[in-house]
Amino acid sequence: MPEGPFGDMIKLGQKIFNHTPKYAPKYVGNSLSCANCHLDAGRLADSAPLWAAYPAYPAYRSKNKKVNSYQERLQGCFMYSMNGKAPPLNSDVLLALESYSYFLAKGAPVGDEKMAGRGFPKLAAPAESPDLTRGQKVYEASCALCHGSDGQGRTVNGQVVFPPLWGKNSYNWGAGMHSVSTAASFIHANMPFGMPKTLTEQQAWDVAAYINSRPRPQDPRFTGSVEETRAKFHPNTKYDYYGQTIDGKQLGNPANTPPAGTVPK
Structure with missing residues (x-):
């Protein structure tokens, strides 16, 4: 430097x-x-x-x-x-x-949208629709050791060593990673940590769906209506669980959704 x-x-x-x-x-x-x-x-x-x-x-x-x-x-x-x-x-x-x-x-080409290594390698559409039950099994076998069975990550001496994947301390419903397709691409290319591409593409889709069907903080663009917010900002219901009811709870409903923008004062 x-x-x-x-x-x-x-x-x-x-x-x-x-x-x-x-x-x-x-x-x-x-x-x-x-x-x-x-x-x-x-x-x-x-x-x-x-x-x-x-x-x-x-x-x-x-x-x-x-x-x-x-x-x-x-x-x-x-x-x-x-x-x-x-x-x-x-x-x-x-x-x-x-x-x-x-x-x-420094030295990288400007504006090269096909630069090798850029972004997360996009996966093809899955052979089978992402399945939450299969995804939970993948999570328990390949993710829980680091991220916890409850998805809340691991902290050692006050330092987060493995991040929470859902709940109040994770990314909110507006983050790019809340999209199942984005999360699946990231997971397949990079997870489990130190063992990239050991999950099949279908397993990556399934576990991404499971993770992103759990509660997380509100979308900062929330209009006051889950239905309106879903229609305006979450139209891809195939790979986006915002507004859907999972395990009897509507995701994004303020009754069971942590607030957005919880910056410590």
Whole structure:
């Protein structure tokens, strides 16, 4: 890394990326860090690495229907994946993360949408529809050892070593990972940790469906109506469980859904 103020900013970005609740506490509302989904400190291919993400912006995003800068994309991560609130543009938090991303992306081609290793390798549609019962069995056999039988992760000496996958301390209903197709792609390419691609594609689909059929924090775009929010932001009912009733409870209903944006005061 370079010396001087820019090097210091890069190092701060790396710290924020790896331990987000510790170094950006005003903007994080759960137990997740950026590195939980972007593995090896954002460097691992097929785990949405920063070196492939940074050169992809500015870009239009259908999620908010506008062209986003890289910092605006990062703001979305805090709102949804971190169940927090967006740091202001050009704040030290976003400048540090942008600097770290720039450092990792040096030499990468700009705007190459087919760059090898970018994003999560998209899986083909499953041979069979994702099944929650099969998914639970995959979870118990291949995921529970690290993430807990209750999906709440593992903490050692106050440090989250394996992140929670559902519940109040996980990503909310607006995060990209809540989509079964996105989660299945991530899981197949990267999980179990240290044993990527040992699950079949069908197993990845099934366990992604199981994980994303559990309660999690509210979508920050919640309109006050589960049905309206589902129709407006969750139209893909095939791979999105928001608003569906599982185990007798409607997912997204405020009666059994933790709030969005639970940033500690």
